[in-house]
């Protein structure tokens with residue numbers, strides 16, 4: 562499935578969020594079951610499955626990691642499958658950050674959580690920026706080295722994302738208690 | 739998703755959580771990540787260099803319940819085994835023991851990769867040490883020629 566085609570948007574990493582929302586709402590309205598009350602069973606079924614597809618495409622394109630993965634999938638299967646593409650230095654830093662965050666959580670040190678969150682956000686934003694640059698040059702020509710580079714960056718983005726998810730969890734818990 | 743009783747057991751009471759000194763020449767450290775989800779795992783073994791038997795194993799895993807259970811299980815399994823025996827460990831054994839569903843297979847792969855890389859790290863350290871020893875033994879022979887300068 563090509564989520565870009567489903568929503569009628571150009572295949573590129575930088576999507577305009579406003580445009581994305583607008584396309585989504587239009588299609589949702591057009592496919593709404595109320596509009597198919599007088600239609601035949603098969604037509605109703607088709608509109609329903611199309612609506613499911615639209616929802617799924619929207620969910621993918623809204624998400625910075627999933628959208629990147631969708632673009633990569635359209636470029637072809639990954640050569641190494643699900644293999645690791647990040648360096649051991651990168652992993653070491655990821656591990657250190659997760660450990661520091663777990664310690665801060667344990668010690669209920671919210672200002673340390675705050676500092677780590679800022680660091681994670683900065684890493685995330687930097688990787689996101691690099692990824693956007695690689696994708697825009699990939700739009701010109703899909704050189705294998707650049708595709709590999711994009712894969713590695715998406716991979717990194719997932720580690721940063723995971724750290725940020727953890728930060729939100731800790732914040733929610735702190736607010737709840 | 740419902741976890742199996744085996745996973746819950748290891749998850750609630752993980753064995754061998756902790757850290758070994760990674761500078762210790764008899765300690766091998768394996769650090770791996772799961773690209774599928776962005777989780778990380780560190781698994782360490784302390785090996786007797788004479789017998790190559792794993793004397794202690796520790797892990798720290800930031801991941802889902804299955805990943806924690808997998809690393810807990812692996813550390814239990816490798817203790818008392820030689821590193822050659824430990825190398826034969828397959829993630830399919832972990833999957834079987836913990837009753838992992840297909841979506842959680844990558845979590846057990848993480849544990850297999852971690853033990854393999856810990857063993858590789860230990861071997862590398864030992865090889866470096868042996869290399870140094872050889873160099874030390876060779877040193878006296880080199881002295882006379884230096885004295886000739």
Ligand code: FES
Nearest residue numbers: 775801802805845
């Ligand atoms: S989901 Fe990340 S290790 Fe299991």
